[in-house]
Amino acid sequence: MSRRKKSTTKKYPIERTFVAPALVIVAIATQVPFILTIIFSMLQWNIVRPDQGISFAGLKNFIYYLQDSEFYVICLQTVGMVGAALILCMVFGYLIALMLDCDIPGKTLSRTLILSPFFIMTTTTGVLWKTTILNTNFGWVGAIADFFGFKAIDFVSYYSRPLLVFLFVWQWMPFFVLVLLGGLQGIPAEVIERANLDGCSWFEMVFKIKLPMIFNHMQVALMLGLIFLVKEFGLILTTTSGGPGQKSYTLTFYIYKTLFSGSNVGRAAALSVITVIVTLAIINLIFRAIKKRRAMYQ
Known part of the structure; x- marks a missing residue:
């Protein structure tokens, strides 16, 4: 009797059929603009000088930044x-997530207040802090300085970079809280009960039990947070405008100035491609570091 040969072909998962339309839409929405950006980065194109036309520049735009x-x-x-x-x-996102994961009075209200900055437009945040709070004449800083009789500090002019870091944290830390809190609430109750029975201290519970169990959530928060922070533009434009001078410039703001002030499409596109490459490289380093750290706990 001849034995039937078992088919070695793998069945195509039906789930991929449902995911395919979403993948196609995402690919078109993200990769087509990026491909166009790469094409533009190889052109010599000044939008205020149409008489010069558009010419092929090759890698000259990239070489310009490497020599700048x-x-x-x-x-x-x-x-x-x-x-x-x-x-x-x-750091603060994890500590606040730990606090919100406990049964404390007013926990629901605290979550709402802490997460609210994440839902405010970045440009609105910049205008709010610059005009309402940090203005030395009619802002909160000026009013408090007048009340106590000392000169108000112009944070926008003298401490532009620390100010932007503070505003970045104020705007995006709620996102980290949201992701890490979801990870903490996903830890099985049996693990916490066993740790308490074994007499684990607060430090051991927080950093040796809970923290390793939410490494996947930390990885998501770090990668998405890095992308959000690198592309941040509205806060810089509405608070410091890159000043004083170029002290608070970021690569994203530099792209904006190159395109709209320098009117150079090719160089702005080349800088955009460089920014994407640098961001992906850093994301890869973060991924490898977290993966290595997670392997140490397994």
Whole structure:
């Protein structure tokens, strides 16, 4: 009797059929603009000089930034501000998430108040803080200074970078709280009960039990938070406008100035591609670091 040969072909999962339309839409919405940006980055195109026309520049726009010292200064500023904001968002986000995970009075109201900045437009946040709070003449800072009889500090002019880091944290920390709180609430109650029975201290419970169990949530928060912070533009435009000088420039704001002030489409597109590459490289480093750290606890 001949045995039937078992088919070695794998069945196509039906779930992929339902996911395919969403993947196609996301690919068109994200990759097509990026491909156009790459194409524009290889052009010599000044929008205020139509008489010069559009010509192929190859890699000249990328070489221009690699030879420009100003680019490296702004790149370091971006890494410094975004890195500081990311660390503060993660640290305070985790501590606040721990607080909201406990049964405390007014927990629902506290969650609403803490998460509310995340739902405010960044441009609105910038205008609110600059005019209502930080203005030295008719803002809260000016009123408090007049009340106590000392000179108000102009944070926008003298402390632009620390101010932007603070505003980044104020705006985006609720997102970290939301993600990490979801991870904490997903920890099985049996694990917490066993840890309490074993006599774990607060430090061991928080950093040796809960923290390793939400590494996946930390990874999501860090990666998405990095993307949100790198592309942040509204806060910078409405508060410091990149000033004084270029002290509060980030790569995203530099792209805006290159395009709308310098009117150079090719260089702005090249800078956009460089920003994406740098961001993806940092995300990859974060992913590897978290993966290595998680392996240590397994």
